[in-house]
Amino acid sequence: MSESDTTEQPVRHTAGAFDVRTFIAALMGIFGVILVLAGIFGSDTTTTGTKTPGNANLWVGIALVVFAVLMQGWAMLRPTIVDEAELAKQKAEAEEMGGHSAH
Amino acid sequence: MSDALRLGTNWVDYLVIAIYFVFVLGIGIMARRAVSSSLDFFLSGRSLPAWVTGLAFISANLGAVEIIGNSANGANYGLPSVHFFWIGAVPAMLFLGVVMMPFYYGSKVRSVPEFMLRRFGPTAHLVNAISFAVAQLLIAGINLYLLANIVEIILGWKLWVSLIVAAAIVLTYTTLGGLSAAIYNEVLQFFVIVASLTPLTIIGLNKVGGWGGLKDKVTASAGGSAQLSSWPGNGLTGFDSSLLSVIGIVFGLGFVLSFGYWTTNFVEVQRAMASKSISAAQRAPIIGAFPKMFIPFIVILPGMIAAVLVNEISDPKNSGGSPNYNNAILYLIRDLLPNGLLGLAVTGLLAAFMAGMAANISAFNTVFSYDLWQTYVVKDREDGYYLTVGRWATVGATVVAIGTATFAASYSNVMNYLQTLFGFFNAPLFATFILGMFWKRMTASAGWIGLVSGTVAAIVVSVLGTDVLGGLSLGVIGLTGQGASFVAAGAAFVVDLIVSVAVTLVTAPKPESSLRGLVYSLTPKSDFHDDSEGKLSWWQQPTKLAGVGLVMVIILNIIFW
Numbered sequence: 015m016s017e018s019d020t021t022e023q024p025v026r027h028t029a030g031a032f033d034v035r036t037f038i039a040a041l042m043g044i045f046g047v048i049l050v051l052a053g054i055f056g057s058d059t060t061t062t063g064t065k066t067p068g069n070a071n072l073w074v075g076i077a078l079v080v081f082a083v084l085m086q087g088w089a090m091l092r093p094t095i096v097d098e099a100e101l102a103k104q105k106a107e108a109e110e111m112g113g114h115s116a117h
Numbered sequence: 118m119s120d121a122l123r124l125g126t127n128w129v130d131y132l133v134i135a136i137y138f139v140f141v142l143g144i145g146i147m148a149r150r151a152v153s154s155s156l157d158f159f160l161s162g163r164s165l166p167a168w169v170t171g172l173a174f175i176s177a178n179l180g181a182v183e184i185i186g187n188s189a190n191g192a193n194y195g196l197p198s199v200h201f202f203w204i205g206a207v208p209a210m211l212f213l214g215v216v217m218m219p220f221y222y223g224s225k226v227r228s229v230p231e232f233m234l235r236r237f238g239p240t241a242h243l244v245n246a247i248s249f250a251v252a253q254l255l256i257a258g259i260n261l262y263l264l265a266n267i268v269e270i271i272l273g274w275k276l277w278v279s280l281i282v283a284a285a286i287v288l289t290y291t292t293l294g295g296l297s298a299a300i301y302n303e304v305l306q307f308f309v310i311v312a313s314l315t316p317l318t319i320i321g322l323n324k325v326g327g328w329g330g331l332k333d334k335v336t337a338s339a340g341g342s343a344q345l346s347s348w349p350g351n352g353l354t355g356f357d358s359s360l361l362s363v364i365g366i367v368f369g370l371g372f373v374l375s376f377g378y379w380t381t382n383f384v385e386v387q388r389a390m391a392s393k394s395i396s397a398a399q400r401a402p403i404i405g406a407f408p409k410m411f412i413p414f415i416v417i418l419p420g421m422i423a424a425v426l427v428n429e430i431s432d433p434k435n436s437g438g439s440p441n442y443n444n445a446i447l448y449l450i451r452d453l454l455p456n457g458l459l460g461l462a463v464t465g466l467l468a469a470f471m472a473g474m475a476a477n478i479s480a481f482n483t484v485f486s487y488d489l490w491q492t493y494v495v496k497d498r499e500d501g502y503y504l505t506v507g508r509w510a511t512v513g514a515t516v517v518a519i520g521t522a523t524f525a526a527s528y529s530n531v532m533n534y535l536q537t538l539f540g541f542f543n544a545p546l547f548a549t550f551i552l553g554m555f556w557k558r559m560t561a562s563a564g565w566i567g568l569v570s571g572t573v574a575a576i577v578v579s580v581l582g583t584d585v586l587g588g589l590s591l592g593v594i595g596l597t598g599q600g601a602s603f604v605a606a607g608a609a610f611v612v613d614l615i616v617s618v619a620v621t622l623v624t625a626p627k628p629e630s631s632l633r634g635l636v637y638s639l640t641p642k643s644d645f646h647d648d649s650e651g652k653l654s655w656w657q658q659p660t661k662l663a664g665v666g667l668v669m670v671i672i673l674n675i676i677f678w
Contacts, residue, residue, distance in 0.1 A: 034169055034300075034301055034304055037140070037144070037301060037304075037305060038304065038305060038308055040140075041136070041137070041140055041305055041308070041309070042308060042312065044136055045133060045136070045309075045312070045461060048129065048132060048133060048136075048457065049457050049458065049461070052129050052455070052456065052457030053457070056129065056455065056456060056457055057455065057456070068323075070316055070320055070454070070455060070458055071455055071457040071458055073316075074312070074316045074458060074461075075457075078312060081312075094166070
């Protein structure tokens with residue numbers, strides 16, 4: 015862990031695309047779109063041939079898309095602030111801890 | 118094993134699975150290259166929002182065993198399985214948050230082996246490190262077996278081929294940095310699992326005619342109405358006496374097994390230790406306890422539905438045969454989900470199994486290379502040497518896990534096996550830990566002798582039981598089901614306490630000056646105090662939040678009495 019010199023960015027900035035909520039929203043959104051498409055174009059029978067009540071793919075897909083939009087909205091409304099100085103300090107502390115517990 | 122169970126996965130399902138892997142491996146690669154200080158910020162764990170640490174906290178536990186094991190329990194025993202959540206997890210998580218976390222945080226102990234070394238010296242440390250390493254290998258075997266089972270079901274390969282393929286997948290996942298991005302993956306995994314199991318439960322309930330329909334069908338089945346009320350749970354414990362059954366659940370599962378698991382599991386504790394302040398660290402397990410309360414509804418309920426809806430489970434269950442309960446949720450997925458949702462469900466399961474096994478393997482790796490190899494075998498070499506040892510330990514552990522997986526495969530309900538292992542390893546550890554933490558006189562010898570005799574006691578009970586260890590059990594005492602593991606754990610706990618006290622009385626205690634920060638009464642109270650506590654609103658204060666959680670879990674217990 016020696017490459018901690020990230021001098022490019024300002025000291026305090028938002029987590030941006032690396033916010034964990036963005037990852038959740040992206041994955042759930044993609045899954046939602048796939049399920050909506052599967053619900054519209056795919057068959058709604060299970061692989062053993064029984065019919066699923068309602069169009070499960072479609073409804074779950076819509077729910078996931080809505081969830082993804084809400085999650086992304088939350089991330090944009092209340093962004094996480096990354097403090098580079100604080101981070102560097104914590105990193106140094108964590109390394110000190112690690113060395114100490116190894117012996 | 119699973120005769121003709123196949124899931125008819127098609128390209129849509131594979132697409133869903135592939136996208137998930139791209140995400141997970143992508144995060145791993147980004148984390149390794151440290152491309153962004155933002156990513157770094159999240160991964161270092163510090164200053165994570167409380168809901169993320171809370172979710173990561175239970176997601177680390179919501180693995181394969183939790184899903185397969187508790188749906189198997191639901192199919193096998195019905196509603197009494199909720200005890201694994203409402204008695205066996207939530208109270209211990211709240212206790213961890215309110216009582217233990219300030220101590221961990223204040224005393225700066227970073228792992229259980231470290232506590233053992235500083236509190237009791239090298240022998241107790243060695244015993245604890247070896248027993249931890251063995252436990253991780255055995256539990257990794259369970260995860261690997263479940264993962265291989267899925268591969269077998271999707272692709273139709275033989276179990277041993279699937280085992281090797283599954284092991285190769287996990288090795289790739291671990292070396293590609295899947296674990297360094299653990300918190301991201303755990304949170305993603307949580308949402309994938311909830312997004313796939315919730316529709317499964319709703320569709321299943323719809324199919325059996327709602328909650329009322331499920332009740333009627335369960336009552337009519339071999340399980341009968343006893344499977345619809347959580348207490349006294351005789352079926353679960355295998356005890357004839359209801360009183361003993363309740364004692365077994367409350368003391369064995371609720372106290373020894375669950376407190377032992379949650380308070381000494383440092384993989385979980387470290388998630389919370391990474392927080393900014395004492396109260397933030399305390400909040401992680403407490404916040405995690407809230408989703409944990411509701412997970413039985415998407416895990417146990419599908420198991421119960423499978424037991425009345427899936428012929429492969431209900432027929433042998435009603436005719437006194439032995440269905441493969443481990444596959445209950447897979448059968449239900451096959452029967453209820455169309456392609457698309459099927460892929461999502463398989464993704465959730467694969468994610469859970471891989472993450473579970475990867476966590477076991479890396480925990481083994483750490484303990485093997487640092488606590489065992491560096492401390493006792495080859496000392497004082499450069500860091501690179503121990504990293505290489507760690508890599509070989511990872512490969513070795515994966516190979517051994519293939520062996521322990523074939524052992525796990527012989528259990529028709531993996532939860533029974535897992536609880537037995539916890540009885541061997543966690544119950545004595547918890548006894549020694551608690552005693553050493555609150556009793557300053559307890560000596561170094563008492564530390565390791567107590568641990569060894571506790572484990573021996575649990576093994577003796579299991580060997581004397583009826584089917585706890587399969588062919589190894591002699592059947593001298595009539596203990597079956599989960600009750601046997603509750604009794605084994607209880608025995609381990611009690612024997613450990615008695616032996617520790619006896620040994621302490623005849624050996625010399627450590628000087629008090631060396632125990633500061635390790636024993637409750639010798640640690641300054643100011644270490645536990647959080648200056649910011651007064652400024653927090655009520656729902657940020659750990660004790661009040663835990664109180665709300667306790668009331669909710671009591672209400673749940675009463676509703677499903």
